[in-house]
Every structure is written in structure tokens, then in C-alpha cells.
Amino acid sequence: MTRTLENLGLGASEMELVRVAHRLAMAPRLQVLDDAALLHPGRTVLILTLDVAFRDAAGLAAAALVESEQPELRVTSAVVQKSLGHELAAWVAAVPLPGDGLTEALVTAPHAVRLVALAERLDQCRHAKFWANRDARLRAHEEAQAVYGPVAERTDAALARRFAHWSRAFARRLRQESPIPPD
Numbered sequence: 255m256t257r258t259l260e261n262l263g264l265g266a267s268e269m270e271l272v273r274v275a276h277r278l279a280m281a282p283r284l285q286v287l288d289d290a291a292l293l294h295p296g297r298t299v300l301i302l303t304l305d306v307a308f309r310d311a312a313g314l315a316a317a318a319l320v321e322s323e324q325p326e327l328r329v330t331s332a333v334v335q336k337s338l339g340h341e342l343a344a345w346v347a348a349v350p351l352p353g354d355g356l357t358e359a360l361v362t363a364p365h366a367v368r369l370v371a372l373a374e375r376l377d378q379c380r381h382a383k384f385w386a387n388r389d390a391r392l393r394a395h396e397e398a399q400a401v402y403g404p405v406a407e408r409t410d411a412a413l414a415r416r417f418a419h420w421s422r423a424f425a426r427r428l429r430q431e432s433p434i435p436p437d
Contacts, residue, residue, distance in 0.1 A: 255296045258303050259314075268311030271338065272299065275315035278337055282327045290381040291327060295319070301373040305412045308373075313366045316345040320374045322352055323390075349374070352397055360405045372406050372413045379420050383427060395424050 255276070259269045279295035286292070295318040302308035302317055315338065321328045335343040349371045350359035360368055375398075382394045398421050406414040 255299055258300060262303055262307075262309050264309065264311055271311050271342075272314045272318060274338060275318040275334075275342070278329050278333065279318045279321075282329065286327065290384055291324065294321070294377055294381075297377045298370075298374045301377055301413075301416075302369060305416065306369055306373065306410055308366075308369055310366055312342055312345055313370055315342055316349065317370045317374060319346045320349045320351075320370060322371075322375055323378045323394075352393075356397070357401050357405065360401065361408070365409065368405065368409050369413070372402060372409060372417075375402050376406075376413060376416055376420065379417075379424070382424065388431070391424075392428070395421065395428060398424075 256269065256273070259272060264272070276295050276299070280292070283291045283294070298317045298320065299314050302314060308314065319329050319334060319342075329346075331343045331347060334346055345367075348363065348367050350356055350363060350367075352375075360371055363371065379394050379398050379402075382391045385391050385394075398417055403414065403417040403421055406417045
């Protein structure tokens with residue numbers, strides 16, 4: 255991730271902001287020892303930098319800290335505020351998470367916030383195949399098709415392509431899964 259940030263031309267203080275945010279995001283994940291969870295903060299930053307050429311250091315730091323799937327892995331606003339300041343804590347809080355009103359929240363969010371939300375959720379979706387809970391996998395697929403994909407189409411062509419590709423591939427995977435027979 256550091257080399258990618260350097261290649262983007264981020265300055266030393268900007269890179270340090272992203273690295274500190276990444277370390278904060280990793281703290282609760284080190285207790286879980288789940289590869290997808292461990293890699294998520296860095297992968298979200300890489301999706302933004304490599305696919306979208308996103309260069310806003312505060313947005314990249316926020317992206318490392320956003321967690322839309324596992325609340326127990328979220329870094330509290332108080333910890334973000336204490337470590338990185340009120341502005342970054344507000345940045346993280348501005349990113350809409352799945353739930354009621356998601357479409358409106360994404361569509362009305364500033365462009366940079368929408369990009370962070372889309373990149374974070376795309377990375378979550380990419381690893382949904384490993385989730386034990388089939389209902390959660392189905393929900394992620396439905397949200398990607400109904401909300402995240404259409405919002406990505408209005409926001410960024412690269413993210414729209416990636417959501418569309420994931421959605422098609424995941425639909426095939428879901429069709430291949432055999433349903434659990436009733437008792």
C-alpha cells in the first residue's frame with residue numbers, strides 16, 4: 255500500500271495519515287485472524303487508488319477505517335477523533351452504511367464520500383463467498399444489485415464495471431449452492 259501511495263504522489267504527512275488510520279483499523283482485526291478481515295482496510299485503499307485514482311489523503315484514511323459488514327471490527331468515533339482528529343472522525347461517520355435509506359444517503363453524499371462507500375462495499379462483496387451466513391451473502395448480493403451497482407453507474411465507470419462483474423459471478427455461485435433442506 256505504501257508504494258501505491260508514493261506512486262500517487264502523496265506527501266509524507268498525507269502518507270502518514272493513511273498509515274495511522276490503517277493501523278487503527280487493524281487493531282480490532284488482529285484479534286479475529288480472518289484473512290479477509292485483516293486485508294480489508296488496505297484493499298479498500300488500493301481499490302480507490304488503483305481503480306479510481308483517488309488521491310485525497312483524508313478520504314483514503316477514512317476508507318481504511320470504514321467497516322460496513324462486521325460492527326465488532328469498527329473503530330469507534332472517539333478513538334478516531336482522539337488519534338486523528340474531529341475532521342477525520344466526521345469523514346468516517348459521513349460514509350453511509352447498509353440499512354434503511356441507503357440509496358438516498360449514497361446518492362446525496364458528496365462524490366468523494368460515495369467513492370469511499372462504494373470501494374469499501376465492493377471489497378466486502380468480493381469476499382462474501384467466504385461468509386458462513388447464506389442470508390448475509392444473499393443480502394449483500396441483493397444490495398449490490400439494487401443499490402451499490404446503480405449508484406456506482408452514476409458515480410464511477412470502473413467501480414460500476416467491478417460491481418457488475420462481481421454481481422454476475424456471485425449470482426452464478428449462488429445458483430450453484432444447494433439450498434438447505436427443511437427439517
